[in-house]
Every structure is written in structure tokens, then in C-alpha cells.
Amino acid sequence: MIGxxxxxxxxxxxxAGAAVLLAMLPDYRxxxxxxxxxxxxxxxxxxxxxxxxxxxxxYLLVDDLNNVFIVLTTFVGLTTSVFxxxxxxxxxxxxxxxxxxxxxxxxxxxxxxxxxxxxxxANNIGLMWVAIEMATLTTVMMVGIYRTHEALEAAWKxxxxxxxxxxxxxxxxxxxxxxxxxVVGEGLDGMVWTVLVEHAAAFDPALxxxxxxxxxxxxGTKVGLAxxxxxxxxxxxxxxxxxxxxxxxxxxxxxxYALLRFKMLMAVNPAAVAPGPLMITLxxxxxxxxxxxxxxxxxxxxxxxxxxxxxxxxxxxxxGMGGPLANFAGLLHMxxxxxxxxxxxxAVGHVAQVKGTQRIADMGGLTVTHPLxxxxxxxGVVAIAGLPPLGIFMSEFLVVTSxxxxxxxxxxxxxxxxxxxxxxxxxxxxxxxxGEPRGATGETKASYVPMFAHLALALIAGIYLPxxxxxxxxxxxxxxx
Amino acid sequence: MHGLAFDVAHMLAGSLVLVSFxxxxxxxxxxxxxxxxxxxxxxxLSVAWQAFVQDAPHLYVTAAIALGFKxxxxxxxxxxxxxRLGIHREIEKVVGVGPxxxxxxxxxxxxxxxxxxxxAESDPLSREDLAFALSVVLLGLLMMVTRRNAVSQVVGFxxxxxxxxxxATGAKGMPxxxxxxxxxxxxxxxxxxxxxxxxxxxxxxxVDLQTIDSFRGxxx
Numbered sequence: 001m002i003g004x005x006x007x008x009x010x011x012x013x014x015x016a017g018a019a020v021l022l023a024m025l026p027d028y029r030x031x032x033x034x035x036x037x038x039x040x041x042x043x044x045x046x047x048x049x050x051x052x053x054x055x056x057x058x059y060l061l062v063d064d065l066n067n068v069f070i071v072l073t074t075f076v077g078l079t080t081s082v083f084x085x086x087x088x089x090x091x092x093x094x095x096x097x098x099x100x101x102x103x104x105x106x107x108x109x110x111x112x113x114x115x116x117x118x119x120x121x122a123n124n125i126g127l128m129w130v131a132i133e134m135a136t137l138t139t140v141m142m143v144g145i146y147r148t149h150e151a152l153e154a155a156w157k158x159x160x161x162x163x164x165x166x167x168x169x170x171x172x173x174x175x176x177x178x179x180x181x182x183v184v185g186e187g188l189d190g191m192v193w194t195v196l197v198e199h200a201a202a203f204d205p206a207l208x209x210x211x212x213x214x215x216x217x218x219x220g221t222k223v224g225l226a227x228x229x230x231x232x233x234x235x236x237x238x239x240x241x242x243x244x245x246x247x248x249x250x251x252x253x254x255x256x257y258a259l260l261r262f263k264m265l266m267a268v269n270p271a272a273v274a275p276g277p278l279m280i281t282l283x284x285x286x287x288x289x290x291x292x293x294x295x296x297x298x299x300x301x302x303x304x305x306x307x308x309x310x311x312x313x314x315x316x317x318x319x320g321m322g323g324p325l326a327n328f329a330g331l332l333h334m335x336x337x338x339x340x341x342x343x344x345x346x347a348v349g350h351v352a353q354v355k356g357t358q359r360i361a362d363m364g365g366l367t368v369t370h371p372l373x374x375x376x377x378x379x380g381v382v383a384i385a386g387l388p389p390l391g392i393f394m395s396e397f398l399v400v401t402s403x404x405x406x407x408x409x410x411x412x413x414x415x416x417x418x419x420x421x422x423x424x425x426x427x428x429x430x431x432x433x434x435g436e437p438r439g440a441t442g443e444t445k446a447s448y449v450p451m452f453a454h455l456a457l458a459l460i461a462g463i464y465l466p467x468x469x470x471x472x473x474x475x476x477x478x479x480x481x
Numbered sequence: 482m483h484g485l486a487f488d489v490a491h492m493l494a495g496s497l498v499l500v501s502f503x504x505x506x507x508x509x510x511x512x513x514x515x516x517x518x519x520x521x522x523x524x525x526l527s528v529a530w531q532a533f534v535q536d537a538p539h540l541y542v543t544a545a546i547a548l549g550f551k552x553x554x555x556x557x558x559x560x561x562x563x564x565r566l567g568i569h570r571e572i573e574k575v576v577g578v579g580p581x582x583x584x585x586x587x588x589x590x591x592x593x594x595x596x597x598x599x600x601a602e603s604d605p606l607s608r609e610d611l612a613f614a615l616s617v618v619l620l621g622l623l624m625m626v627t628r629r630n631a632v633s634q635v636v637g638f639x640x641x642x643x644x645x646x647x648x649a650t651g652a653k654g655m656p657x658x659x660x661x662x663x664x665x666x667x668x669x670x671x672x673x674x675x676x677x678x679x680x681x682x683x684x685x686x687x688v689d690l691q692t693i694d695s696f697r698g699x700x701x
Contacts, residue, residue, distance in 0.1 A: 126656060156631070160638070164622060167618065167641055167642065170649075171614075171615070171618060171645060171648060174611075174645070174648045174649055174652050174655070175611075177652050178611065178652050181653065186654025186655075187656060190656070191655075191656055206598070206599040206600075207599050207600060210595060210599050
């Protein structure tokens with residue numbers, strides 16, 4: 001399987017090769033093009049997985065579940081690379097980045113794509129851990145790339161908290177192996193996920209319980225669940241905006257995916273503790289906490305970072321509830337959130353460039369001074385706040401209704417959190433987008449295609465979800481149990 | 482009743498916990514680095530013993546990495562960084578030595594209670610190893626929390642990773658992937674940290690994190 005060049009190897013080899021190539025190319029213009037081209041090829045390879053997928057091996061696996069994640073990751077990776085090439089020109093012009101750093105930046109971008117894809121296709125829980133650790137390290141480097149005081153603080157905080165999280169996850173992984181060893185025997189099999197799931201019913205439940213707690217805390221740190229979220233707002237605010245988009249839209253999902261794999265493992269063992277209530281609790285805490293934190297934000301990127309915590313809370317909650325409907329809603333919400341939140345960050349990146357600051361107080365009347373950018377942001381915020389007819393409305397509606405049917409009290413907390421978040425977002429949006437123009441009105445050569453492409457997809461999904469996608473998500477939701 | 486193999490493994494893993502406690506109360510950076518070198522040395526011995534007992538030659542590689550890289554190269558490199566940055570003074574602590582030690586004892590007790598209870602079915606060798614490993618991990622975490630200085634936080638993180646290596650080698654027959662990856666991740670982590678330290682130096686002439694922390698991310 002390693003020898004032949006199938007789509008899975010392509011999804012891994014293209015970004016890896018591109019990273020090496022980009023590390024050697026000095027010219028930033030051609031590296032931006034190569035970055036886009038590599039992302040496009042990876043996306044095409046990921047799409048072909050829908051048609052034909054290689055059989056699962058001891059290291060790699062593609063099934064219905066991670067196929068969705070891979071396509072989403074490579075798609076947002078592609079659009080972000082397009083956004084990135086319009087973004088970096090301005091950063092070079094203002095001297096925030098030098099060509100040397102850009103070379104490093106492009107290489108790291110592809111290295112990050114490689115690490116995320118590897119984490120998604122890994123069938124081996126050890127390999128998955130290595131890939132997530134690698135993704136963390138590459139993003140740490142990129143968060144610190146501006147080398148300002150704040151950027152270094154953010155990167156350091158992210159590095160320390162991320163490492164602690166990843167260390168706890170490794171301990172959990174070792175415990176899973178320990179639980180598996182008496183049943184499946186020593187060696188490689190004890191770490192292969194497909195083998196583990198087959199035999200999980202016979203594992204020692206007490207050991208699995210402890211393992212899951214470590215995994216939840218470890219990967220939960222990377223998902224950004226409160227109270228383990230402290231790194232997330234800083235990392236989003238201080239890094240380059242394309243990285244904020246990829247962090248929010250993709251890396252949080254990848255960590256959540258790891259958690260879902262282990263949740264499926266737990267579900268097979270009847271004697272082990274049910275992972276659902278733990279995830280529901282963490283999800284609701286994140287949602288309500290982040291919704292209130294949204295009110296006092298003065299930095300526009302920090303504000304949307306808290307909004308990401310809020311939505312990861314909703315998604316974790318939905319998967320914690322489980323069952324075909326809630327899982328379906330969780331999957332849909334995750335896809336919609338990825339598309340919408342990265343679109344918002346595309347807009348915010350250019351807004352910050354135009355205004356020369358990230359302070360909300362220095363922004364105003366954006367729809368008047370920069371109509372396309374302003375209305376794009378308005379549309380994005382309307383979408384992320386969960387108003388109809390965009391995609392997030394539908395997924396949030398599904399989460400809420402499926403919860404109401406089963407446990408109304410939880411649904412009340414859920415709705416409360418969503419409404420508080422909505423109020424906070426609109427309060428700030430009003431300052432930024434409408435009213436008297438405030439602050440600088442600089443120009444930027446912005447590319448609006450990625451932003452509006454994402455928003456259009458979210459809109460289409462909100463109005464009409466193709467039956468093929470519905471059927472696909474339903475089958476995945478059944479798989480998640 | 483378990484014989485020599487168990488006794489030696491038990492002693493080495495126990496020593497690792499003890500050295501973690503030693504790290505916890507060091508108040509000078511040089512001394513801390515020396516104790517960390519000892520920590521890595523004990524880890525190397527422990528891993529080598531596991532390799533011998535389990536008859537798993539690939540674990541000798543892990544032991545060699547622990548010995549060469551963690552016990553020698555990293556302490557020397559950090560030593561030079563400290564000299565170059567001129568920060569070989571006392572470490573600022575958030576919590577005093579007394580409370581930190583008591584907290585540490587509590588954490589060790591906690592990990593014993595948790596791990597010995599849930600692994601009642603497993604064989605005693607890996608069972609005790611796992612309990613000790615969790616103690617080392619938690620003590621490393623405690624050290625990261627109670628120190629303000631960047632270098633000592635890094636040392637805390639590295640002893641945490643040592644605990645993970647102990648756990649991974651204690652789990653009999655665990656695939657090589659993990660051992661190498663752990664060692665490798667330390668390498669990468671170290672490079673990252675090195676870059677960070679130098680960047681921090683370039684900008685504000687200090688690696689004391691309190692100076693960074695005073696700049697809260699939320700700028701008004």
C-alpha cells in the first residue's frame with residue numbers, strides 16, 4: 001500500500017513535498033502560487049476519495065467519517081491559500097513580514113496541511129498523536145511569526161498549554177494500549193484503531209475510563225474547550241490572519257475528530273463510563289462562558305476567537321448527546337462553522353489591514369467606506385450568529401430541537417447561550433459595520449473570492465442541502481452511534 | 482515474589498519520582514539543570530533495564546537517546562543559553578518550596594490511588610511503572626505551574642516528557658513508533674524553545690515570563 005500512489009498517499013505527499021520545495025524557494029510571489037497549486041492538488045486528491053478509497057492498513061484508514069473531515073480540511077486549506085496570497089502582499093508592504101519570514105511561513109503552511117491530513121487519515125492512535133503534535137508545533141511557530149511582544153506571549157502560552165494537552169493525550173493513548181494488550185496481544189495491533197474497535201468490548205473498562213479522561217483533557221485543550229481554552233484567543237489574535245482562519249476552521253476540528261474516534265471506542269464497551277455526559281458538560285460550559293466573554297472584547301480577532309470557542313462548545317455538546325439526529329446536527333454544524341468562521345477571518349484580515357489596527361473602537365462605518373468588505377463581514381456575522389437562511393441556523397436548529405425532544409433542561413441552557421452570543425455579536429457588529437466612518441480608511445488589494453465562495457456555500461446549505469450530502473452525513477451519524 | 486527484575490525496575494522508577502521532587506525545590510538555574518541531567522540519567526537506566534527485562538532491543542535506542550540527548554546535550558545547551566542571557570540568578574517561584582512539596586506529595590498519592598486501582602488486572606511490573614510515570618508527569622506539570630522563569634518551565638516540561646517515556650516503555654511491547662516520536666518531539670520542542678528564547682532576548686532582554694505576562698493579550 002505504501003508503494004503504490006493512491007489518493008491517500010497523494011493527500012499526504014503533495015503537502016509534504018510542497019513544504020520542502022517552498023522552504024527552498026526564495027521568491028515569495030512564486031511560492032504563493034505554488035502554495036495555491038499544492039492546496040488545489042491536495043483538494044482534488046481528497047475529492048477522489050469519495051469515488052475510490054484504498055483498503056485500510058495498519059497505519060492509514062479512510063472511512064465515511066474522516067472522508068468528510070479530509071475534504072473539508074483540504075477545501076478550506078485551498079481557499080485560505082488563495083486568501084493568504086492577497087493578504088501577505090500588504091504585510092510585506094507595511095514591513096510586518098520580511099521575505100525570509102514569508103518563505104518560512106509558506107513552508108510551515110504546507111507542513112501544517114500535511115500534519116492535519118495525517119492526523120485525519122491515521123488508523124494508528126500513536127501516529128495520530130504524532131500528527132497532532134506536529135500540527136501544534138507548526139502553528140506555534142506561525143503564531144509567533146510577527147515577533148512582537150504580544151505575538152511572542154501568545155505563542156509561548158499556546159506552546160506551553162498545547163504541550164501539556166498533548167502530553168496528557170499521549171498518556172491516555174498509552175493507557176488505551178495497556179487496556180488493549182491483554183486482549184489483542186502485544187505489538188502493532190494494540191494501536192491500530194480498526195483492531196481496537198473490534199475488540200473494545202473485551203477491554204478492561206476501568207482502564208478505558210481513566211484513558212478517556214486523559215484523552216478528553218488532552219485533546220480537549222486543543223479543541224479549545226473551556227476551561228482549557230486560555231491559549232486560543234491569544235493565538236488567534238496575534239498570528240497572521242490566514243493562520244487564525246485555519247486554526248479556527250480546521251485545527252480545532254482535527255482535535256475534535258481525534259476525540260470522536262476515542263468516543264466510538266468507548267461506546268463499544270458496555271461497562272465503560274458513557275463519554276456523552278462529560279462532553280455535554282464541557283460543551284455547555286464552553287458555550288455559555290464564551291457567549292458572555294464575547295461582550296467585553298475590544299480586539300476584533302479575539303472576539304471571533306471566542307465565537308469559535310462558543311461553536312466548538314455547541315459541536316461537542318451535539319456529539320455528546322449522540323444519536324443519529326444530534327450527530328447529524330453536530331457534523332453539519334462543524335462543516336458550516338468551518339466555512340463561515342474562515343470566511344469571517346478572511347474579511348477580518350482585510351479589515352485589520354485597511355484600518356491598520358485590530359481595535360474595534362477604531363473601526364466604524366465599514367459598509368460605507370468599504371462596501372464589499374463591510375457587507376461581506378455583515379453577512380458572515382449574520383451567518384455565525386445563527387440567523388436564517390444561512391447554514392448555521394439550520395444546524396443550530398437541529399441541535400436545539402433534537403435536544404428538546406430528549407432533555408429540555410439542557411436545551412434551555414443551550415438556547416440561552418446561543419442567544420447571549422448572538423446579542424454580543426450584533427452589538428459589536430453595529431459599531432464596526434454601520435454608523436459614522438471611524439478610523440483610517442486605507443486601501444488593500446483584497447481578494448474577495450474565497451470569502452464569498454464560503455458564504456455562498458453556507459447560504460446554499462442553509463436553503464437546500466443536496467440529498468447526497470444528507471445521506472452521507474446520516475450514514476456517518478449512524479456510525480458515530 | 483516478583484524477583485530481581487521487578488525490584489530493580491521498581492527502584493529505578495521510584496528514583497525518578499524522587500529526582501522529580503529534587504527538581505521541585507531547586508532555586509538556582511544551574512542546580513536545576515544538573516538535577517534535570519540526573520533525572521534523564523535515571524530515566525535512561527530505567528529504560529535500559531526495561532529493554533533488558535522485556536528482551537526488547539529497540540528500547541536500548543530510547544535509552545541511548547535519553548542518555549545522550551537529554552542527560553548531556555540539552556543540559557549543556559541550556560547552560561550556555563543561561564550564560565549568554567546572563568540570567569543565572571534565583572528562580573522566581575509562584576508558590577514557596579514547602580507548599581510545592583506538599584502539593585507534590587498529594588499528586589503522587591493521587592496517581593498511586595488512581596493507577597493502582599484501575600490496573601488491578603495488569604501484570605505488576607507495568608502497573609507500578611505506570612503509577613510512577615503518572616507521578617512524574619504530574620510533578621512536571623506542577624513544576625511548570627509553580628515557576629515563572631521560561632527556562633525552568635522548559636525543564637518542567639522535559640521532565641514531564643520523561644514521565645511519558647517511562648510510561649511508554651513500561652507498557653510491554655508498545656510499538657516503536659511512540660518511543661521515537663516522544664524522543665523526536667523533545668528535539669523539535671527544544672528547537673522551538675530555543676528560537677523563542679532568542680527571540681525573547683532580542684526584544685526585551687529578559688526571559689522572565691512575568692515581564693511578558695504583564696502584557697495581557699487584551700490591549701485597550
